[in-house]
Amino acid sequence: MSRRAPGLRLGAWGLGPVVTLAAVVACGPTTRVPATSATPAAQGNDAAQATALGVSPAALRLHRRALVLDTHIDTPQRLAFEEQFDLAKRNTNGHVDIPRMREGGLDAAFFSIWFPGTVTGPTAVRRALGLIDEVREAVRANARDLTLATSVADIRRAHADDKIAILLGMEGGHMIDDDLRMLRNYATLGVRYLTLTHSRHTSWADSSGETPATHGGLTAFGREVVLELNRLGVMVDVSHVADETFEDALTVSRAPMIASHSSCRAISNNARNMSDDMLRAIAAKGGVVMINYHVPFLSEGFRTGALATSVVERTQAINKSCGDNESCAILGVGDLNRSLMESGALPGVSWESIVDHIDHAVKVAGVDHVGLGSDFDGATMPLGMDDVSQLPRLTDAMLKRGYSETNVEKILGGNFLRVMERVEAVRDGR
Numbered sequence: 001m002s003r004r005a006p007g008l009r010l011g012a013w014g015l016g017p018v019v020t021l022a023a024v025v026a027c028g029p030t031t032r033v034p035a036t037s038a039t040p041a042a043q044g045n046d047a048a049q050a051t052a053l054g055v056s057p058a059a060l061r062l063h064r065r066a067l068v069l070d071t072h073i074d075t076p077q078r079l080a081f082e083e084q085f086d087l088a089k090r091n092t093n094g095h096v097d098i099p100r101m102r103e104g105g106l107d108a109a110f111f112s113i114w115f116p117g118t119v120t121g122p123t124a125v126r127r128a129l130g131l132i133d134e135v136r137e138a139v140r141a142n143a144r145d146l147t148l149a150t151s152v153a154d155i156r157r158a159h160a161d162d163k164i165a166i167l168l169g170m171e172g173g174h175m176i177d178d179d180l181r182m183l184r185n186y187a188t189l190g191v192r193y194l195t196l197t198h199s200r201h202t203s204w205a206d207s208s209g210e211t212p213a214t215h216g217g218l219t220a221f222g223r224e225v226v227l228e229l230n231r232l233g234v235m236v237d238v239s240h241v242a243d244e245t246f247e248d249a250l251t252v253s254r255a256p257m258i259a260s261h262s263s264c265r266a267i268s269n270n271a272r273n274m275s276d277d278m279l280r281a282i283a284a285k286g287g288v289v290m291i292n293y294h295v296p297f298l299s300e301g302f303r304t305g306a307l308a309t310s311v312v313e314r315t316q317a318i319n320k321s322c323g324d325n326e327s328c329a330i331l332g333v334g335d336l337n338r339s340l341m342e343s344g345a346l347p348g349v350s351w352e353s354i355v356d357h358i359d360h361a362v363k364v365a366g367v368d369h370v371g372l373g374s375d376f377d378g379a380t381m382p383l384g385m386d387d388v389s390q391l392p393r394l395t396d397a398m399l400k401r402g403y404s405e406t407n408v409e410k411i412l413g414g415n416f417l418r419v420m421e422r423v424e425a426v427r428d429g430r
Helices: 021-025 046-053 057-065 076-081 098-104 121-141 152-160 180-189 220-232 243-252 276-284 300-305 309-322 326-343 352-365 392-400 405-427
Strands: 069-073 108-113 146-148 164-171 191-195 235-237 288-291 370-372
Touching: 046 057, 046 392, 057 392, 057 405, 069 164, 069 288, 069 370, 069 405, 076 108, 076 121, 076 326, 098 164, 108 121, 108 152, 108 191, 121 146, 121 164, 121 180, 146 152, 152 164, 152 405, 180 191, 180 220, 220 235, 220 243, 220 405, 235 405, 243 276, 276 288, 276 352, 288 352, 288 405, 309 326, 352 370, 352 392, 370 405, 392 405
Parallel strands: 069 108, 108 164, 146 164, 164 191, 191 235, 288 370
Antiparallel strands: none
16 A cells, blocks of 8 residues: 555655645644554564674663664655655665664654755755655554654653654755745644755855855854744754854854764764864753764765775766665665775774764763764665664663763763753743
């Protein structure tokens, strides 16, 4: 049975009818259905899973007890572009589906509403609404396991009900079409963070992915966007933005900010990562940096090696062959990068490098200001973090490096929940 309601065939982005706000809201919050009676393998056979992953039973128990949250997953691209992709079934490619989320103990995830910043204007609004509908329909179709969440209370309720909370994050200010009314509409639909830019400048904010800068940070309208986000209770996300945009947002925002999927520039000198000064500034504002697992953000050796002409040409060939199908390009480039690491053509990057970035961020920003923002289904994962089912390795590694159970639980999700609660309090005038 098709996942899509009649008349909402959106994979071609622009061949179907315009998706209206009323049509998407009509999908509505789903009625709660008792969680599936099939006990996940990870819960029914913890000893076997611990052995398979090379983690201690104590670490796996802690991982199961904690509320594990990821602020950036790109699975909506698969929902939109892959007709045969079924979120309910274990897939042989990609990183995320319900069985593997269950095995990995992922309790809450922000599904990313994303497409390139080259798409702007009404077309961008149309595509954003289409992706939002894809996520909401996927939640509705899998109501035994998933529930749409828009608040910390919703996340905690889902955890108590043994459901996975799915939230919406919007990756790029180009989707608001320079209109605060669209920002309000997206908030009504459940969007709970806005990444101010993607990899291109918008008309009101500079991106880290494009040079030279156009605005020197935020324009006057960009400052209005930040304040409106505060008023709506939508988190300000500074991943992807230029350093000057970061500074301006820091000055303007009345609420803590997040970096939904960025790692540490001191380890891999990528403009997408946070400098030590930025880590400290986010912490001083009460915010949180969510560590990204994408190998060029984790490893300087991989980042520079991937700039080799032969690698760039092969990457460009994949992107060209995939055309506008972003899911095809993401999976194809990920497979290429993994094969190059496995063959030794590029430096191999281990999953333990994620923990290296956690360690650095904790050292600089403090243990209360670090979390997880994987970029699953949107990036190249390090060796040994093949998909979401392998998340317990992070918990085990943190324990082995001397983190207390309390601090591990903070990093797995508690820190982010605290920040989201504070953003809600600013919205409510508390």
